[in-house]
Amino acid sequence: MKVIVSAAVSADGCLDDLTPRRLVLSGPEDWAEVHRLRAECDAILVGAETLRRDNPALVIRDSGLRAERIVRGQCPDLAKVTLSGTGNLPVDLRFFSEGEGEKIVFLPESVPSSVRDRISEVSSVVTLPRLTARAVVEELGSRGFRSLLVEGGSHVLGLFFEENMVDEFRLAVAPFFVGQGGAPRLVTDGNYPFGRERRMALLEVRKVGDMAVMRYELKR
Numbered sequence: 001m002k003v004i005v006s007a008a009v010s011a012d013g014c015l016d017d018l019t020p021r022r023l024v025l026s027g028p029e030d031w032a033e034v035h036r037l038r039a040e041c042d043a044i045l046v047g048a049e050t051l052r053r054d055n056p057a058l059v060i061r062d063s064g065l066r067a068e069r070i071v072r073g074q075c076p077d078l079a080k081v082t083l084s085g086t087g088n089l090p091v092d093l094r095f096f097s098e099g100e101g102e103k104i105v106f107l108p109e110s111v112p113s114s115v116r117d118r119i120s121e122v123s124s125v126v127t128l129p130r131l132t133a134r135a136v137v138e139e140l141g142s143r144g145f146r147s148l149l150v151e152g153g154s155h156v157l158g159l160f161f162e163e164n165m166v167d168e169f170r171l172a173v174a175p176f177f178v179g180q181g182g183a184p185r186l187v188t189d190g191n192y193p194f195g196r197e198r199r200m201a202l203l204e205v206r207k208v209g210d211m212a213v214m215r216y217e218l219k220r
Contacts, residue, residue, distance in 0.1 A: 001141040005150045006170040014178040022054045025174040029209030039065035041149040047156035048084035059099035077101035087115035096122040133165040158187035169216040
């Protein structure tokens with residue numbers, strides 16, 4: 001299964017700021033590309049913290065993109081996937097209530113059965129001994145998914161990068177600074193395989209609206 005990471009950051013590498021409202025980094029042109037990328041994938045994955053903080057729907061609104069998916073024999077909406085270490089996921093989140101695609105929640109086996117039962121009423125629940133990127137990718141691959149788009153947040157991105165489970169990385173940089181030391185960065189601290197001794201392969205750099213968009217290939 002192909003794993004693509006897509007992320008947008010500020011010029012100083014932040015995914016968000018410290019205000020209660022979600023920081024909008026992408027311009028309309030970048031958003032259009034991201035939505036097309038979503039439509040080309042089988043599933044999209046975001047972390048539980050992103051769901052609680054931003055409450056995204058993660059559905060495909062564009063009628064043309066939905067029609068293209070139907071022609072390819074796909075559901076109009078892509079499947080939605082999340083990881084939660086505690087099961088602290090309100091069942092009225094738009095992740096669960098919107099879209100025609102399957103909803104899948106990965107939980108550790110240590111989560112109480114009462115929590116699993118509550119979430120299983122609105123999604124498919126998969127329990128793992130430990131939440132790892134490799135286990136998630138292998139499980140989704142066994143279910144027939146061929147491509148997965150991972151969009152965050154920083155803990156989830158770090159998990160996939162640190163385990164070397166990313167094939168392609170799309171990074172969009174917004175032309176402004178956040179300037180807050182405690183703001184969430186692209187990834188959390190970790191032991192990443194692509195350091196200064198092992199550089200990612202840059203495939204292209206493009207101007208998309210007022211943003212710089214880079215695409216990297218990562219050899220697993």
